[in-house]
Amino acid sequence: xxxxxxxxxxxxxxxxxxxxxxxxxxxxxxxxxxxxxxxxxxxxxxxxxxxxxxxxxxxxxxxxxxxxxxxxxxxxxxxxxxxxxxxxxxxxxxxxxxxxxxxxxxxxxxxxxxxxxxxxxxxxxxxxxxxxxxxxxxxxxxxxxxxxxxxxxxxxxxxxxxxxxxxxxxxxxxxxxxxxxxxxxxxxxxxxxxxxxxxxxxxxxxxxxxxxxxxxxxxxxxxxxxxxxxxxxxxxxxxxxxxxxxxxxxxxxxxxxxxxxxxxxxxxxxxxxxxxxxxxxxxxxxxxxxxxxxxxxxxxxxxxxxxxxxxxxxxxxxxxxxxxxxxxxxxxxxxxxxxxxxxxxxxxxxxxxxxxxxxxxxxxxxxxxxxxxxxxxxxxxxxxxxxxxxxxxxxxxxx
Numbered sequence: 001x002x003x004x005x006x007x008x009x010x011x012x013x014x015x016x017x018x019x020x021x022x023x024x025x026x027x028x029x030x031x032x033x034x035x036x037x038x039x040x041x042x043x044x045x046x047x048x049x050x051x052x053x054x055x056x057x058x059x060x061x062x063x064x065x066x067x068x069x070x071x072x073x074x075x076x077x078x079x080x081x082x083x084x085x086x087x088x089x090x091x092x093x094x095x096x097x098x099x100x101x102x103x104x105x106x107x108x109x110x111x112x113x114x115x116x117x118x119x120x121x122x123x124x125x126x127x128x129x130x131x132x133x134x135x136x137x138x139x140x141x142x143x144x145x146x147x148x149x150x151x152x153x154x155x156x157x158x159x160x161x162x163x164x165x166x167x168x169x170x171x172x173x174x175x176x177x178x179x180x181x182x183x184x185x186x187x188x189x190x191x192x193x194x195x196x197x198x199x200x201x202x203x204x205x206x207x208x209x210x211x212x213x214x215x216x217x218x219x220x221x222x223x224x225x226x227x228x229x230x231x232x233x234x235x236x237x238x239x240x241x242x243x244x245x246x247x248x249x250x251x252x253x254x255x256x257x258x259x260x261x262x263x264x265x266x267x268x269x270x271x272x273x274x275x276x277x278x279x280x281x282x283x284x285x286x287x288x289x290x291x292x293x294x295x296x297x298x299x300x301x302x303x304x305x306x307x308x309x310x311x312x313x314x315x316x317x318x319x320x321x322x323x324x325x326x327x328x329x330x331x332x333x334x335x336x337x338x339x340x341x342x343x344x345x346x347x348x349x350x351x352x353x354x355x356x357x358x359x360x361x362x363x364x365x366x367x368x369x370x371x372x373x374x375x376x377x378x379x380x381x382x383x384x385x386x387x388x389x390x391x392x393x394x395x396x397x398x399x
Contacts, residue, residue: 016044016115019046021118028310032217044062065105087329115394117137118137121186139195140309142201147202196216216381229264240305250325254267264284267287268291297318319378324339325352
């Protein structure tokens with residue numbers, strides 16, 4: 001690695017540049033770390049598109065804007081690919097389009113260190129070109145020894161389409177002439193901060209020493225506001241996240257399953273269908289396009305979730321038992337992990353019914369062993385150190 005033009009001494013303010021794919025599951029996990037670094041006196045910039053500029057600015061970073069190829073923040077869920085190769089290509093197309101834009105934007109304001117999301121492919125390339133360290137911040141499972149074996153749940157089926165994609169990715173990285181391979185960019189970070197616990201990580205005992213499990217960074221987000229339960233009933237949050245949530249049939253089943261029970265049922269349904277499609281709702285069921293999830297989970301006694309890693313970690317941070325109903329991408333893997341660790345139940349979407357939802361709620365709230373394991377997970381999350389531990393590592397890479 002070339003020498004950085006500006007060495008940062010202990011205690012000196014640094015310029016930290018963040019880079020992430022413009023999607024909630026990729027931006028949100030970095031916000032608490034941004035706040036921590038800003039609070040320590042560092043200057044933080046964040047390369048991102050206009051959709052997420054207010055969010056990163058609210059955490060204290062200066063947005064560095066580029067034009068993205070990603071679906072917009074309000075795009076319906078049917079534009080997000082479910083095919084694995086199509087999903088990888090979505091990130092690759094963003095890499096090709098944004099690399100020159102980000103490089104130009106930082107031409108006169110080079111950072112001292114780069115922190116990047118797993119989809120922030122321009123980051124390791126630009127860091128190598130600029131002669132600074134690049135630290136990955138992973139919001140999900142990371143590579144482990146043997147992770148690409150045929151029986152790995154992270155493996156992608158071999159195909160001509162996959163082979164063509166791999167060649168295209170390798171050729172593009174080689175053309176940058178920075179001494180990195182495609183695997184270096186995609187799956188072999190120099191250093192990685194993992195925003196989950198080692199016990200939740202798939203095969204955590206096989207993860208290398210350059211990965212540090214700092215746990216999730218839970219932070220208030222732009223527009224969160226305050227939230228409090230309406231009365232003395234336990235709170236049940238039902239949400240399928242910010243993508244793949246155009247599911248009126250699922251929410252009708254949930255309203256029927258939980259309506260009339262002695263619960264305050266809070267359903268976050270997204271903005272892609274008219275709430276009137278759900279019909280007349282039971283008096284204990286309330287429907288919102290969006291809720292301040294972190295604030296609701298502080299009061300929740302159960303959480304029906306799509307098992308996106310961000311939502312999963314938020315639920316575990318607050319010790320809320322999970323009913324995982326995965327929809328796409330890595331969510332089935334996360335849901336299986338929730339069940340394997342006894343932190344809730346996994347209900348495949350094709351098995352969702354009124355009786356199955358009611359049974360799942362009874363199981364996760366009545367089994368004391370689930371509560372004990374949730375308590376242990378909360379202790380592990382606290383011990384991991386969160387954003388302060390992550391910021392310590394970032395600062396250690398400055399000199």
